[in-house]
Amino acid sequence: MENKAYIGLGGNIGDPRSAMARALRLLNTVKGVAVRRVSSIYRTPPWGKTDQPDFLNAAAELETTLTPRELLDLCLETELALKRIRAERWGPRIIDIDILKFGEEAIVEKGLEIPHPRMLDRAFVLLPLAEIAPQLDLSGDTAHNRAMNADKSGIEKLAVELDWWLQ
Numbered sequence: 001m002e003n004k005a006y007i008g009l010g011g012n013i014g015d016p017r018s019a020m021a022r023a024l025r026l027l028n029t030v031k032g033v034a035v036r037r038v039s040s041i042y043r044t045p046p047w048g049k050t051d052q053p054d055f056l057n058a059a060a061e062l063e064t065t066l067t068p069r070e071l072l073d074l075c076l077e078t079e080l081a082l083k084r085i086r087a088e089r090w091g092p093r094i095i096d097i098d099i100l101k102f103g104e105e106a107i108v109e110k111g112l113e114i115p116h117p118r119m120l121d122r123a124f125v126l127l128p129l130a131e132i133a134p135q136l137d138l139s140g141d142t143a144h145n146r147a148m149n150a151d152k153s154g155i156e157k158l159a160v161e162l163d164w165w166l167q
């Protein structure tokens, strides 16, 4: 069965724009996964550990026949393929790929929580997500409303696109 899933992408080391584009290309090559919509890129101040470079963030809509766990494994494999090393928990990273929503599923398992438990208070997730799915329900309110009410200080929508389909 096809499900609609939303992922958040981000990074703040090296060339995060290129890493996010490569990640989407890799995901799109997998049988049972199709990238349907991709947001603009946002430059966002670091959240949590603040003494690190700004991040670039984006969101994408996927259609998939994978299970949530299979999609999670695929996201982790894709991070590894892009040489992500999981070092410091809130520290700098080449690429981060998080499942934000997966159909109407609510899952709390070891290593897999959907909807993403921390997205509602993070403008760097909500802004790109609301751009591609304004009416998406996020715990009883739309992504659009959640993004409108989020603290957007320091966030800038970039004029350049995430040209993920280009080689």
Ligand code: GSY
Binding pocket: 009, 010, 011, 044, 045, 046, 047, 048, 049, 055, 057, 089, 090, 091, 096, 124
């Ligand atoms: O949770 C994803 C990694 N991350 C980010 C991020 O993607 N963007 C911003 N602005 N801050 C972040 N802090 C962490 S950890």
